[in-house]
Amino acid sequence: MSTSETEQDAAVTSDETNSPRQESASDPVRASESSSATGDDITFADLGIDERVLKALRDVGYETPSPIQAATIPPLMAGNDVVGLAQTGTGKTAAFAVPILSRLDVSRRVPQALVLAPTRELALQVAEAFGKYATHIPGLHILPIYGGQAYGIQLSGLRKGAQIIVGTPGRVIDHLEKGTLDLSGLEYLVLDEADEMLKMGFQEDVERILSDTPEYKQVALFSATMPAAIRKISKQYLHDPVEITVKTKTSTAPNITQRYVQVAHQRKLEALTRIFEVEEFEAMIMFVRTKQATEELAEKLRARGFSAAAINGDIVQAQRERTIGQLKNGQVDILVATDVAARGLDVDRISHVINYDIPHDTESYVHRIGRTGRAGRAGQALLFVAPRERHLLKAIERATRQPITEMQLPSVDDVNAQRVTKFKDSITDSLGNENLALFRRLIEDYEREHDVPLVDIAAALAIQSRDGEAFLLKPEPPAPPRAPREPREPRPPRTFDEDAASSHHRKTGQEMATYRISVGKRHHVAPGAIVGAIANEGGLRRSDFGHISIRPDHSLVELPADLADETVEALRRTRISGVLIQLQPDSGPPGRSGGPRGGGKFKGKR
Structure with missing residues (x-):
């Protein structure tokens, strides 16, 4: 993992407020960490990790640990609890995955490590990273569990004896209550992006899970900030943790113009074709997440008349060199690649880099767009962002300390x-x-x-x-007219900052409908918990929520009226504080007709 484009400083301190759990792993460990925290003069081979994990790191091109990895891996290898303060994109996933994989007992077919993540996207990303670093460890099973996925897949993985569980709090609690997840043998627990979990209303769920785990286990907590609630969890559930702070200054070349397009996943190819027709480019690299996606996208682009080729980790070296040679001499103009396959690629004629799939970490983003703007030439970087991926865009902007300009999709x-x-x-x-x-x-x-x-x-x-093809695009069909809004009944006093939410929906014209969920005051639910659970399980943003009214035995929540069927179905099976919410459209007061309150058209299954 190169840090040439990322300047990072790490400081290591200890929280001495709790009694030490391991006397042999306190001061000497902290002193050695402080002296090597920058990671500039060490390699992964110096950190005492398992040879099989080391080989996997070499396979993906990682040689030098990032500062948080250099500071975190040794105390975790020594058995200490750790609190890591670091932004997304600093390499923290490897910082906790590598020590866990190095110390895990593969012969025990029970959950030994649990990683809690705030969103399904992060859970999948972390599980994928574990799999990448565990390539040479036979018999190891890693299982992501999250809302929106069928229980059958997860139950099958648990029955097979997954040793590493990566999950969102709500679904982990579901399995605990069903008795399908046994954490009695847990040895390692990671809270990833803990501050985000608390912002989404998962504090009670996280503490409930922590209370169900063995007292003596190793805990690593990672957070971008240290609010009082995180500090409380650290003091209550961690034993004498080593505290590591990484300050990041990630920079991108000033001669690269960065833009993004907000587009739904299913419309990416159409959007890409429009951009190609309007944007002048010499050559480009397009980054996707999976090997299969490189082949599929390259084939679709060739069918549309573009000279495109794919490279990924399955392509033999001779074919890789031949394809790159074609890119250099102009026989190929578009290269569709994964991060690993594009390592070390340096072609001067690359004028554009397109992130067709947004990367989950800022370091990957910086490395990707660094493939253009070489030799002092101007470069263009374009990022496709699905609506539910805007948090990743914000993380990139925060880490690089520069805004990315929104680009409007070319019109017909x-x-x-x-x-x-x-x-x-x-x-x-x-x-x-x-x-x-x-x-x-x-x-x-x-x-x-x-x-x-x-x-x-x-x-x-x-x-x-034209060979029978239409020359001009047809005009886009006009948007369907909105249904007339029904008169609204007086509402009870607002809670959960609904004034701001309603103002947002008035400005955007987003059509809302009222839904009923089966949790209320007697379940001790707070608005933040409702927002967090529904946003996580349904892939929604905070701006998608309107008025929330918590009643004695149920609550009413305003959500977008055009929720997809699969989203509604996933939300029906969501739990808050362990209670199935059974989301359904609210028909209003008895005797009133007209469907869901709020005037919206409910398009999900009834």
Whole structure:
């Protein structure tokens, strides 16, 4: 893992407020950590990690630990609890995954390590990282468990004896209550992005899980900030933790223009095609997350007439070198790649880098866009962001300390104007062709024989060149008219900052509907817990919530009226404080008709 494009400083301190659990692992460990915290003069081989894990790190090109890895791995290897203060993108996943994998007993087919993450996306990312570092450890099973996924897959993985569980708090509690997850043999617990979990209302869930784990286990807590609630958890559940702080200054080259496009996942290819038609580029690299995606996207681009090729970890070295050679000499203009496959790639003619799949860590983002803007040339970096991935965009902006400008997707008129211009330019270019005289004679003969105007013949030839494809894009269909809003009944006093939420929805015109959930005051739920659980399980943002009214035995929540069927189904099975919320559209007071309150059209299953 190179840190050449990332300047990071790490400081190590200890929290001495609790009694030490291991006398042999206190001061000497902390002293050695302080002296090597920058990570500049050590390698992973110096950290005493398992040889199989070390080999996997070499396979993915990691050689030098980042500051948080250099500061965190030794105390975790020594058995200490750790509190790490670090932003997303500093390499903290490897900082806790490497020691856990090095010390795990694979022969025991029970959960030995539990990683709690605030969102399903992060849980999947962490589980994927564990799998990458455990490539050479046979018999190890890693299982992500999160809301929105069928229970059958998770139950099967638990029955097989997964040793590492990566999950979101709500789904972990579900399995604990069902008796399908046994944490009695747990030895390692990680709270990843703990401050985010608390912001999303998971504090009670996290403390409930902590209370169900053995008293003597190793705990690592990672957080970007240290609010009072995190400090309380640290003092209550961690034993004499080593506290590590990483201050990050991640920079990107000033000659790279950075933009992003907000686009739903299913519309990415359409958006990409429009951008290609309008944006001038010499050569580009497009980054995706998986090996399979490189092949699929390259094939789809070739079908649309673009010269594209894929490289990934499964491609043999000779083929990789041949493909890169084609990119250098202009036979290929678009390279679709994964992070690992693109390591060390240096091609001067790359004018654009497109993050087709947004990276989960800022270090990857900085390395990716560093493939353009070489040799002092200007470069362009474009990032595709799905609506539910905006938190990753914000994390990149925070870490790089510079905003990324939003780019509007080219309109139908923009694309058509560019097609007309290119068509005219192609005519101009062909006027200098050496075969022009031959084809002029053939056209003149055709004109005399058939008495057809030259302009019609030229138009017919242009149609032939399109091979039956439409030349201009059709105008986008107009948005369907909104249904008239029903008069609203007076509402009870607002809670949970609904004034700001309602103001947001008035400004954006987002259509809302009221849903009923089966938790209320008697369940001791707070608005933050409702927002956190529903946002996490349904992939929603805080701005998607309107008024929340907590009643004695149920609550009413305003959500977007156009929730997808699968989202509604996932939310029905969501639990808050261990209670199944059974989300359903609220029909309003008895005797009232008209569907869900708020005037919205409920489009989910009834």
